[in-house]
Each structure stands twice: as structure tokens, then as C-alpha cells.
Amino acid sequence: MTLQRTVQVGGLALFLLLLAGAAFRFAGWLPQDLFLRLDPAAALLTGLSARIWIGGFFAALAVLMATVVLGRFFCGYLCPLGTTIDGIDACLHRSADIPEKCPPLWRRFKYGLLVFSLTAALLGLSLAFLVAPIPLVSRFFAIIVLPLFQQIADLLLQAAAPLANRFDLTGLFYLQLPLPRFEWQGLTLFLMLLILAGSLWQPRFWCRYLCPAGAMMALFARRPFLRRQVTEDCVDCGLCARACPARAIGDDPRFTLHHECIVCQTCRRICPTQAVAFSTRRMDKAPRLPAFSQYRRGLLTAGVCGVGTAALTLSGARHLLGDTGTRRIIPPNLIRPPGALPEDDFLRRCYRCGACLAACPTNTLQPLGMETGLTGLLTPVIAPQMGPCDPQCNACGQICPTEAIRPLPQRERIWAKVGTAIILRNKCLAWELDRKCLVCDEVCPYDAIVLKKLPEIKAPVPFVIENRCSGCGFCEHHCPVEAQPAIVVEPMEALRLTTGSYQEKGRSLGLTLEPRPPIRRSEAQPTPFPSTEDNAGSGLPPGFSE
Amino acid sequence: MPSSPGRPFALNPTSWPGTPMNRRSFIKHNARIILWASAIGFGIRLPRLAGASQTPDIALATGDRTAATRAAVDLLGGMGRFVKPGQKVIIKPNMSFAGGPEDATDTHPDVVRELVGLCKEAGAQRIRVLDHTLRREERCIEGVQKACEVHGDDIVQAVSRSRFFESTGIPDGRQMRETEVMGEVLEADVLIAAPVAKSHSSAGVSLSMKGMMGLIWNRGIMHSRFDLHESIVDLASLLKPDLIVVDGSRVLSTNGPGGPGHVLKRDTIIASRDMVAADAQAVAMFEWYGRKLKPRNVKHIRIAHERGLGRMDVENLRRQQIQV
Numbered sequence: 001m002t003l004q005r006t007v008q009v010g011g012l013a014l015f016l017l018l019l020a021g022a023a024f025r026f027a028g029w030l031p032q033d034l035f036l037r038l039d040p041a042a043a044l045l046t047g048l049s050a051r052i053w054i055g056g057f058f059a060a061l062a063v064l065m066a067t068v069v070l071g072r073f074f075c076g077y078l079c080p081l082g083t084t085i086d087g088i089d090a091c092l093h094r095s096a097d098i099p100e101k102c103p104p105l106w107r108r109f110k111y112g113l114l115v116f117s118l119t120a121a122l123l124g125l126s127l128a129f130l131v132a133p134i135p136l137v138s139r140f141f142a143i144i145v146l147p148l149f150q151q152i153a154d155l156l157l158q159a160a161a162p163l164a165n166r167f168d169l170t171g172l173f174y175l176q177l178p179l180p181r182f183e184w185q186g187l188t189l190f191l192m193l194l195i196l197a198g199s200l201w202q203p204r205f206w207c208r209y210l211c212p213a214g215a216m217m218a219l220f221a222r223r224p225f226l227r228r229q230v231t232e233d234c235v236d237c238g239l240c241a242r243a244c245p246a247r248a249i250g251d252d253p254r255f256t257l258h259h260e261c262i263v264c265q266t267c268r269r270i271c272p273t274q275a276v277a278f279s280t281r282r283m284d285k286a287p288r289l290p291a292f293s294q295y296r297r298g299l300l301t302a303g304v305c306g307v308g309t310a311a312l313t314l315s316g317a318r319h320l321l322g323d324t325g326t327r328r329i330i331p332p333n334l335i336r337p338p339g340a341l342p343e344d345d346f347l348r349r350c351y352r353c354g355a356c357l358a359a360c361p362t363n364t365l366q367p368l369g370m371e372t373g374l375t376g377l378l379t380p381v382i383a384p385q386m387g388p389c390d391p392q393c394n395a396c397g398q399i400c401p402t403e404a405i406r407p408l409p410q411r412e413r414i415w416a417k418v419g420t421a422i423i424l425r426n427k428c429l430a431w432e433l434d435r436k437c438l439v440c441d442e443v444c445p446y447d448a449i450v451l452k453k454l455p456e457i458k459a460p461v462p463f464v465i466e467n468r469c470s471g472c473g474f475c476e477h478h479c480p481v482e483a484q485p486a487i488v489v490e491p492m493e494a495l496r497l498t499t500g501s502y503q504e505k506g507r508s509l510g511l512t513l514e515p516r517p518p519i520r521r522s523e524a525q526p527t528p529f530p531s532t533e534d535n536a537g538s539g540l541p542p543g544f545s546e
Numbered sequence: 547m548p549s550s551p552g553r554p555f556a557l558n559p560t561s562w563p564g565t566p567m568n569r570r571s572f573i574k575h576n577a578r579i580i581l582w583a584s585a586i587g588f589g590i591r592l593p594r595l596a597g598a599s600q601t602p603d604i605a606l607a608t609g610d611r612t613a614a615t616r617a618a619v620d621l622l623g624g625m626g627r628f629v630k631p632g633q634k635v636i637i638k639p640n641m642s643f644a645g646g647p648e649d650a651t652d653t654h655p656d657v658v659r660e661l662v663g664l665c666k667e668a669g670a671q672r673i674r675v676l677d678h679t680l681r682r683e684e685r686c687i688e689g690v691q692k693a694c695e696v697h698g699d700d701i702v703q704a705v706s707r708s709r710f711f712e713s714t715g716i717p718d719g720r721q722m723r724e725t726e727v728m729g730e731v732l733e734a735d736v737l738i739a740a741p742v743a744k745s746h747s748s749a750g751v752s753l754s755m756k757g758m759m760g761l762i763w764n765r766g767i768m769h770s771r772f773d774l775h776e777s778i779v780d781l782a783s784l785l786k787p788d789l790i791v792v793d794g795s796r797v798l799s800t801n802g803p804g805g806p807g808h809v810l811k812r813d814t815i816i817a818s819r820d821m822v823a824a825d826a827q828a829v830a831m832f833e834w835y836g837r838k839l840k841p842r843n844v845k846h847i848r849i850a851h852e853r854g855l856g857r858m859d860v861e862n863l864r865r866q867q868i869q870v
Contacts (some may be wrong), residue, residue: 026776046678158709168672170700176683176707319716334833361682390682392644427771436748442804443680460747478680541835543750544843 001234004076004264012083016141020444022359022399023146023178031389035080036353036401039134040064041213045117046402049126056401067217069196071224075207075214075246076262081137081195082207088196089203089245100247101201106209107260108295112302114212119306124322125313129352129378130191130211139378140192142354143182143367150177181386182357184367184378199274207262218259218522225280228268230254230262231340233275238275240267243346269524319373321347331371335382335471335491338389338416340408342496352378354394356405364473380405382418382496384473391445391472391515408502415494415502415513419471423466427486434458436543440475440487445515449475458540466493466509549663549802592798603857604827609870610794615660617870618791618817624668628789628819630671632775633735636728637661638737638761638787640742641687641704642754643804651800653742655693657793657815661740662697670736675702676728687755708759709762718853719780721772728787739787739821743828744798745807745835748774752803753792753825758785760827775845780844782821790824792816797832808815809838821845822856823863830860 001009013033021027033056035041043060047053075082117127129135154177164173198205207214234253241249244267248260268276314322318329320343337356340346357365357380364387367378380396382389391414396524397407410415421440429435434457441449448468451460464487471489480484495502495509506513540546605621606616611673629635639653647654660674665673681685683704689704695702705711711726731737739754747857748769756780759765768777794814801807812832818824826841841858842848851858 015605147755170674174703174705316566392685435769436747436774439766439769441747442806447804449803480770482770528671540745540839540843541745541837543745544834544839545750546843
């Protein structure tokens with residue numbers, strides 16, 4: 001296997017290892033968001049729309065700087081999407097020797113797409129989630145491929161269970177892999193299939209014609225220091241031009257489009273006369289490249305389209321971006337992860353790589369649909385019916401590469417209120433059906449449910465103490481009422497802070513979000529039940545009866 | 547104990563009064579009397595050897611929780627009475643909450659470790675400590691898992707997948723007539739309940755009977771479709787632990803089952819073979835919400851007593867207490 005293939009496979013393996021490490025909570029010492037920070041297009045679009053320089057994107061800047069020296073090595077060696085596409089290409093085509101079916105001018109599309117998304121970003125709409133390669137591929141692996149493998153592994157475990165039990169392999173017998181399930185898999189899969197479908201026409205279709213990150217790197221790779229050189233040994237056989245997966249070699253094999261070249265070095269290996277070298281020594285007199293301004297008109301059109309798309313999106317009734325004033329529709333399921341920035345900043349920053357979705361141990365994080373229009377599509381929300389949001393967990397904030405979800409220390413994390421629970425009395429077993437249920441009280445980690453005995457109702461009934469409720473959703477998740485739980489979390493009163501302490505803010509608002517009460521009740525100070533206001537019933541503690 | 551040859555209870559017909567007694571039979575007769583008298587006297591000095599009828603119905607041990615666990619089980623005749631060599635044992639503690647021991651929401655890891663140790667000493671072939679936890683599995687079982695490591699890996703498991711549960715009928719069920727129980731539990735030879743003593747906002751208390759809900763798949767239905775107390779008793783009619791060890795080292799007296807609440811330090815371990823009696827004893831001897839309550843104030847204990855699953859009239863039962 002060539003060096004390029006080795007690096008590619010290794011890179012993809014590392015990418016998957018980091019993602020799986022986040023999902024299965026191993027190898028936590030590795031920088032789990034490493035690949036997510038490498039994408040220059042995602043970095044630029046996110047930074048521009050959020051109007052902020054995100055520290056983690058130094059990695060993307062480093063990639064661009066390295067491109068000046070090495071050319072588009074990222075595309076040929078590191079990009080997980082590029083490697084995936086190469087894998088698909090290898091299945092579809094025996095060799096790269098396919099006549100270019102698309103006119104070479106189509107390559108301008110990628111610049112157009114870049115300018116299109118850049119102008120949209122200037123207006124505040126980040127389309128990184130639709131056009132940048134790393135978010136696209138990361139989301140695909142996070143919510144389609146990994147869950148698929150987990151399902152298959154679980155089936156194998158099930159098949160092996162009788163054997164494990166027979167031979168007393170208790171650990172294997174009880175091995176319970178997390179089986180995450182996600183909404184909007186169809187859309188994620190569809191976007192990926194669109195990209196991969198390009199390979200039906202041309203190898204690396206996406207990379208050649210569409211990828212805006214590739215376009216950015218191409219701008220920095222006009223004449224890289226290390227680049228393809230052809231000596232006089234060249235016999236004009238044209239083998240290299242036909243084998244080049246990026247079609248970066250002209251009809252004259254001495255001519256190289258360095259900004260299209262992905263440095264895979266196929267041409268060097270294939271050359272019968274060893275006339276090709278990748279070096280810093282100047283051996284050729286390559287013809288000058290056509291001036292970039294030639295594309296000006298197309299780029300202008302793309303820019304206008306970007307402005308139009310942003311304007312159209314931002315003028316929708318449901319989007320929550322920009323100055324929406326008091327006219328807002330907030331969907332009840334818009335419960336953001338703990339530590340999520342204020343909605344406006346959040347939407348500009350989140351590029352929907354799906355890392356938080358994969359990292360969430362309770363599977364409560366789900367991609368949002370069109371509830372808030374295109375601006376919120378596929379952003380993470382808490383879906384308590386899928387799982388509760390563990391007050392001790394900050395996995396999403398730890399992995400988020402753009403800090404759209406803030407990484408919080410534990411004492412801050414428990415104060416990051418995401419919403420408030422509301423009891424739907426007409427569905428509640430205690431309120432409506434006189435049943436002794438109160439599972440919500442049993443599971444609440446914040447002690448935010450209080451039971452009261454009302455004279456007209458047989459069972460003690462639950463109330464939510466709003467200033468103790470963090471919106472974690474344990475109650476909604478465990479509520480035994482089916483179809484529509486009798487207690488639901490809504491985004492009401494969520495704390496969304498750009499900077500500063502959640503604890504301080506929470507306290508100033510009169511919240512008490514300690515999983516345990518701040519003062520431990522000691523034996524000297526018993527709290528006898530019932531208090532006078534609840535004394536209307538039997539006079540016995542909750543759950544007891546005469 | 548001295549043994550006499552032949553059948554000790556069968557008196558020699560030749561020794562009946564009215565039949566001629568020779569010296570030989572006289573000596574034999576008297577020797578027998580002396581042997582039996584000494585045997586009985588020996589038995590009085592060592593009351594533990596005196597037989598099953600002396601075993602208490604409820605054993606109470608106070609003091610250090612580890613030693614008290616062993617002492618309480620010993621009062622019932624030792625673990626060997628419940629676990630025979632080669633048997634499969636399931637221990638069901640409370641591991642549903644991820645709190646620390648000071649929260650009293652879960653069975654103390656020391657108590658579980660000691661029970662596992664006792665089962666091992668009794669020669670159990672396989673011991674598993676299982677619970678269908680409420681909170682995140684790995685954190686719920688962390689403490690107990692660590693404590694039990696000394697007895698082997700993988701003993702403690704949180705079971706949260708439906709594939710580990712098997713559908714089972716409840717022949718004596720009145721409301722709940724079928725449920726899904728962990729397959730392992732159905733196959734096991736011995737079931738030991740090891741609940742912590744805690745209050746429960748809807749069940750009154752959560753002890754051994756309520757704790758059986760941690761071995762089934764669908765608990766929600768016991769709240770939503772059935773009367774919780776009736777269905778707890780239905781479940782108890784199916785899952786009857788052979789031994790109940792209630793961890794009263796700490797008692798969550800208020801705001802159970804999740805807490806945080808008023809925690810009493812009681813350093814008491816209750817052991818019994820009767821789950822109703824064990825639960826009733828715990829209700830009667832600890833304060834709940836600062837009050838003394840009676841076992842019949844807990845509806846599922848009352849129903850279980852009425853349905854003959856066990857006895858809640860602990861004052862009429864043989865109770866033995868030991869201080870360690």
C-alpha cells in the first residue's frame with residue numbers, strides 16, 4: 001500500500017476512533033474534536049457568521065498555512081470525507097482512468113459555493129453544516145454509521161449470550177452496548193448519498209467540483225513550495241494525466257494545476273520514465289495560470305445568491321436568528337443542551353457535526369427538524385422521552401469544537417438550567433385518576449417535585465418547584481403515562497449565558513439548582529410530615545395509609 | 547454429642563416393667579438413661595445446637611454494618627441454611643440511585659459485599675448482584691461493584707435491556723397477572739433481597755417487597771395501570787426471596803426513595819426468611835417522617851399479610867437481637 005493510502009486509512013481510523021471514543025467514553029485523553037477543528041471552510045463560515053475567532057480553529061489555520069508549503073495534502077491524505085469518497089470510487093471504478101465527463105469549467109462551482117456560503121455567513125447565516133466537508137462526514141458517521149455498527153454488535157452479543165452464560169463469562173453476558181437512535185437520519189443519509197453519488201460520474205466528484213474547503217485550500221495552493229515537477233525525461237505518453245484522480249494534469253503532461261493537485265503522487269509512481277517528482281527544486285517552466293478574475297462574473301452571481309438565501313431564510317417566521325424582537329415562535333421542544341450559548345450565537349456557531357449527539361450517554365440529544373426553519377435544522381436538542389439529561393454529565397460541552405455548547409466544570413454544569421418541567425394535570429395519574437404514582441418525585445435528581453395532599457384528591461399530587469427544576473427531563477422520561485407524558489419539560493426559563501457563571505446568575509434569579517439541598521438536614525432537625533398546609537388528608541406521611 | 551447404638555428411641559421391650567429384668571438389661575437401661583440425660587444437658591448448655599424450632603423469625607443485629615450483616619444471618623442459622631454448595635444465588639440490593647452511602651438511597655456496599663462473601667463461604671457456584679437501575683447504570687452500581695471486587699469481577703450488574711427479561715405468569719396475582727422477570731432470577735436457586743430501609747413517597751416504604759420491582763422490566767405499569775400496593779403484593783407472590791436482609795445502617799426517613807431526606811443512623815441489620823415480617827419490622831422499629839408508624843399503615847404490607855404471604859404482626863413473632 002502506498003504512503004498516501006496508509007495515511008488515509010490511518011487518518012480515517014483515527015477519526016472514527018475519536019468519534020467512537022466520544023460515544024463509548026474511552027480514550028478521553030485524546031483530543032476528541034481534533035478532526036472537527038481542521039476544516040478551514042467550517043472554521044471560516046462559523047467564525048464569520050458568529051463574528052468571533054474561535055480558538056480551536058488554529059488547527060484549521062495551520063492546515064491552510066501548511067497548504068502553502070505542501071499543497072492540498074489535506075484533501076489527499078487527511079480528509080475523512082476524501083478518504084470515504086476514495087473508498088466509494090474504488091468500489092465503483094477499477095481505475096481513475098476515466099475521461100472527464102464534466103467540462104473543466106465546472107471546477108469553478110466550488111469557488112462559487114464558497115462565495116455563496118461566505119456572503120450568507122456575512123449576513124449571519126452559517127451554512128457550514130450543508131457545505132463544509134468535515135461537519136457533513138462527521139455527522140454521517142456519528143448518527144448513521146456508528147449506531148449501525150452498535151446495532152450489529154448488539155445482535156452478535158445476543159447471539160453469543162447463551163454461550164457466555166454457559167461458560168460463566170458474566171462480563172460478556174451482561175455487556176450492554178449503548179444503542180443510540182436518532183431523528184433525521186434520512187436527511188443526513190440523503191445529503192451524504194448526494195455527495196457520494198457524484199462518484200458515479202467522476203472519481204472525487206465532490207472534491208473536484210463542489211468542496212468549499214477544497215476551494216479555500218486551492219487559493220493557498222497556487223504555487224506550493226513542494227509541488228509536482230516534470231523533467232525533460234517526459235515522453236508525453238499522457239499516462240499521468242489519465243490516472244490523476246484530481247484531473248490536475250493538462251493535455252501537456254508538464255502542465256500542472258497545482259491548486260487542483262491533492263499530492264497523491266499517483267503520477268510520480270505511474271510515470272514510465274521517472275520524469276515526475278514532487279520537490280522544491282524548480283525544474284520546469286510551467287505556464288502561468290489563468291488569472292483568477294476570469295471567474296468574476298460567476299462569483300458575483302454566487303454572492304448574490306448567498307445574500308438572497310440568507311435574506312430569504314432570515315425572513316422566515318420561525319427562525320430565531322438576529323433581531324427577532326418580541327415576534328418569535330419558540331417551539332416547545334427547543335430544549336438546548338446545558339451550557340448552550342444564547343440561541344442567536346448558538347445557531348451561528350453550531351455546524352452540526354453530530355459529535356455531541358454521538359457523545360451523549362443518554363441519547364437525549366437529537367437533531368432538530370424544521371421547527372425553527374433552516375437555521376435550526378439538525379441542531380441538537382434535548383428530547384427527554386429518549387433519555388434524561390444527566391446533571392453530572394457535560395459530554396456535549398466537552399466535545400463541541402465551536403463551543404456553541406460551553407464546556408463547564410461540574411459545579412457550573414448542575415446550574416445550567418435547560419428548561420422547566422410542567423405537569424399536565426389532565427394526564428397525571430395522581431391528579432386525574434387518584435393513583436399513587438409519583439414516579440416524577442422518585443426520579444427527580446434536583447428534588448424539585450413536592451407532593452401535597454389536597455382535600456378533594458385521594459392520592460398526594462405532585463407540584464413542580466420551578467426554582468429547583470433544571471429541566472433535566474428525568475420526570476418526563478420516567479413518567480409512566482404513555483403517548484404524552486403527564487409531565488413535560490419546556491424551554492421556559494432556560495439559562496443561556498455567553499460568559500460568566502451559571503451559578504451566580506442562577507442564584508441572582510432565585511434558583512436553587514443543587515442536586516442536594518445546600519444544608520444537609522441533620523438528625524437534630526427532623527422535618528416531620530405533614531406540614532400544616534398539607535394536613536388536610538389522613539395526616540400520615542406520603543404513601544402511608546390508615 | 548454421644549451417640550447410642552441402634553435406635554435410641556426404641557426402648558427395649560424386655561425392659562418394660564413387669565417383664566423380668568436381668569442384670570444385663572438393667573445396666574443397658576440405666577446406661578441409656580445416663581446417656582440421654584447427659585445429651586440433653588449438653589444441649590441446654592449449647593442452645594444453638596438445640597434445633598430449628600429455636601431459630602428466630604426475625605434477627606436483629608446492631609453495630610458495625612459488616613459484622614452485623616454476618617451476625618444477623620448467623621442468628622437465622624447461618625448462610626448455609628439458605629445457600630447449598632453449587633447453587634446459583636441472586637442478590638438484589640437497592641442500586642437505583644447514584645448517591646453516596648450518606649444519602650441512604652441505596653444498600654450500603656459493605657452489606658452487599660458481606661452477603662456475597664457469606665454466599666461464597668456457603669459454597670455458591672455463581673453469585674450475581676443484579677438491579678434494573680433507575681439512573682445511569684455505570685454510576686449506580688459503581689460503589690457496590692467496587693466493594694464486591696474482592697470476591698471476583700463481574701458479580702455486580704445493572705441490567706437495562708429487555709432481552710435479559712422473560713415473560714412470566716403470576717399465578718397468585720390479583721391485578722398484575724404477568725410480568726417480565728430477569729431470566730437469571732427465574733433460573734436461580736436462591737434469591738436474597740437486600741434492600742436499604744427507606745421511605746417512599748407513593749409506596750410508604752421501599753423495602754424487600756417494593757424492591758422486587760428492580761427485577762422486572764415494566765415497572766411503570768404498576769403505577770399506571772394497577773394499584774401500586776396491590777401489584778407490589780402480586781409481584782411478591784411471584785418473587786419470594788429465600789432470605790431478606792434489610793440494611794438499616796442508615797434509614798432514609800423522609801423524602802424517599804430518591805432523597806435527599808432526613809437520614810437516621812440506626813446501625814441495624816434485620817434478617818428474616820419472611821419478607822412481610824422483615825418489612826414490617828423495619829416499619830415498626832424506625833421513625834418515618836419523625837413519627838412511629840405501624841406496619842399496617844403500609845398498604846402493601848397489610849395486603850400481603852392478609853393474603854398470607856407472611857406475617858406483619860411482628861410482636862407475635864420470635865425476635866432475637868444481638869449486639870456486635
